[in-house]
Amino acid sequence: MTDLHMGPPMGRPARIDPADRAQLAESPVGFSRVAALFRPYGRQLTLVIVMIVATSVVSLAQPFLVREVIDVAIPGQRVGLLVTLVAAMIGIAAAVQLIGVLQTWISSSVGQHVMHDLRTSVFNHLQKQSLGFFTRTRGGEVQSRLVNDVAGMQSVVTTTATSIASNATTAVATTIAMVALSPRLSLLSLVVLPPAIWLTRQVALIRRDITGKLQRTMAEMHGHVEESLSISGVRLSKTLGATGAGAAKFEDISERLIDLELRSQLSGRWRMATMQIIFAAIPAVIYLVAGLPGLGEPMTIGTLIAFTGLQSQIFRPLMGLMNVGSQWVSSMALFSRIFGYLDLRPEVPAPEHPVRIDRSRVEGRVRFEDVGFRYAGADQPTLAGIDLEIAPGSTLALVGETGSGKSTLASLVARLNDPTTGRVTIDGIDVRDLAAADLAALVGVVSQETYLVHDTIRANLLLARPGAPEQELWQALATARIADLVAGLPEGLDTVVGARGFRFSGGEQQRLAIARTILRNPPILVLDEATSALDNETEREVQAGLDRLASGRTTLTIAHRLSTIRDADQIAVLADGRVVEQGTHDELVARGGAYADLLAPALVLPA
Structure with missing residues (x-):
């Protein structure tokens, strides 16, 4: 499975940004209005979802092929079966990757076309506004909405929308395969996974808060550099004798960056260490339970290896599903900002029935x-x-x-x-x-x-x-x-x-x-x-x-x-x-x- 299929990185936090929540509270966005943007591309999006589901289903065969290779083909020296199983494993991997590339191309194409539609709509609508609008509005704000916010919309297709289907189908398919291999070990995984997920989420939340402060400080540094080292800024500081004050401010910002960078690197380190211990303990416990006598039918080596492989894969889609809520709110907040411009009523409207003049x-x-x-x-x-x-x-x-x-x-x-x-x-x-x-x-x-x-x-x-x-x-x-x-x-x-x-x-x-x-x-x-x-x-x-x-x-x-x-x-x-x-x-x-x-x-x- 590609990263796109598996959803966002497991370190991404699930907390909803208060700024996004406030934006939606101020300017709510109806789902039907967002869906209307994607309606012209309904066939492509349906095909993307079908490919995601197909990829998850096809991938189900991999652990069973591994089990057959280890338990049957290799011990029995059945070369023909071994070649067939290995060829099937390679074929499935190739098919999954090929479908992933095609799915990425289609979803990215839809995202780019939707962004194009939005960009041109916002640009054309802004051109209809009066001079008063541009006098009242900062130029950087207009550019940010037209470029950055619209660019952020692509995540709705390539991340938020597809992650729901990909992570859900991957989680369900992996769970089914685990139960099919060993219901007993599957039950053990249900006990071990929740604390691991919780710890990962806590680490992500800590890192998000520090990253936010780091980004704001970096933005402050960039702004100070742009103001101080521009032609006008240098002229002003030299004529006012303010070069020392400017250097002191830059030094202060740089020192704050040192602290934030260190905190970013070390944040949640003990939680991450605990989580890594749990990850290391999960297969160990599985091996222990599989080897203890009197806990059911003996388990083959192939089944055990296939199961531990599946168990290590299920964590990522589950984290992706936990993050869908925050991703969706972030995307809706961007739509809210863009629709805010599209909903502006021109102070100088075009005539509905213009008079033709020779x-x-x-x-x-x-x-x-x-x-x-x-x-x-x-x-x-x-x-x-x-x-x-x-x-x-x-x-x-x-x-x-x-x-x-x-x-x-x-x-x-x-x-x-x-x-x-x-x-x-x-x-x-x-x-x-x-x-x-x-x-x-x-x-x-x-x-x-x-x-x-x-x-x-x-x-x-x-x-x-x-x-x-x-x-x-x-x-x-x-x-x-x-x-x-x-x-x-x-x-x-x-x-x-x-x-x-x-x-x-x-x-x-x-x-x-x-x-x-x-x-x-x-x-x-x-x-x-x-x-x-x-x-x-x-x-x-x-x-x-x-x-x-x-x-x-x-x-x-x-x-x-x-x-x-x-x-x-x-x-x-x-x-x-x-x-x-x-x-x-x-x-x-x-x-x-x-x-x-x-x-x-x-x-x-x-x-």
Whole structure:
């Protein structure tokens, strides 16, 4: 029998992790929902169970073959019988292993397919969540559920589910064979096995507790190393003179690891020693009982050897069955965490019946009609009673103090959030009624936080329009005023962009993002402080690219430097989530209100 058939290692504890129990108490998981994941693979799983049972049944023949070899074939010098029995033993072993390999392949295949289904379902569902969800949720938590928790699901097939069938059939088959060989010695085994199982379980529980502490300490060490020896961590510790404190903390963690490692090695050692004594005593007692006169019919040597072999094998499946409960709870806890994400209701749901829109006929008129917005859990609304209109091909600039709601209002156009009240329309169509792909084709966004995927410049541009010819890529780069830089790189468009574009300066990243948006050619443009993180010279270069990008498009722009929006067709001043002023630059300056107050720190704007 393979390890897979025999279930988990006998040292694995049977205690249920309190964290798993708490997870299930918070988010119960119905068995029918789990079973639904495996329903498409019912035939394969049935075949796995049949193979497990067949393996256990076929293995029953081995001890009887051993008995015949020792009691009949060898003493009687019956070479023909001996060859037949040995060939049968080898054939059975080969058949068991072959079935085991096939069973492992099928069960692993089912597990991998179920994990694939879960991974893609969770990934696709998470993509439907709003930006608010990712703001509230740690990135590591999302990755852990998507990768680690889903990977843990395979144990349901390859361990938990199959161990029930394999360990049960193995235990039953072994017991039957033992009784068939010697009912008297079988009764003795029933007396000896319980204390051995109990001792093993106690050792496993002790080791589990220490292993848990060891894993947490190791995680603490890894976290400290990652924080302290990263570029940012080293810079921080050097500038604050905290290198000594960091080294002391690392030394403390390392010393705790020494203690835990020693305890892990020595934990339960006396119990394990006692158990080994019992294991050594079991066959000795069996030999004693078999040899005592007056306790029944004399037992042959072959029967005794076959029986002791079976008796030593029955312990493992029994321990596996004891562990099924904890394994099942652990698996259900993982399902609970994954289903928790699948059950999230998107704050920005896709329309049930999306309105189809002909892009060639889009004018690009954007309206905010009595728009209000409140973030989840916030006491006060971020936006209230916003009524604005951007005429086709014109520019509306949003200005105001930090926290006035400018970026939130701009995010509603691309439907990164949905208004709590009112609506946002494009050519009279509520953006909530447009399919995500259609809306993305209509609205292009350039923000201050440019994101470039770790791939080539070409691949980054083609995200906007897959299949675009190379000539159009260069045209987009030229419009964004970065074509000369890219052409001067050794690999041109095939230059790899580092994570978050770290191989390029901030201004170069912005111009690549502008080129990507130009390639998409959206009729509506949202510019959310696209130059806020740049120096003056770089800002002028990027702003020139933005001006060329905005030409002829309906544009909503937010700028931290008011000098960049003085030529906007309309300027709306926001304060506390409301529009307090609206007009052209000259009109608002002449009015001497909130806009003029915002201009005051700048003293003089360039003509």
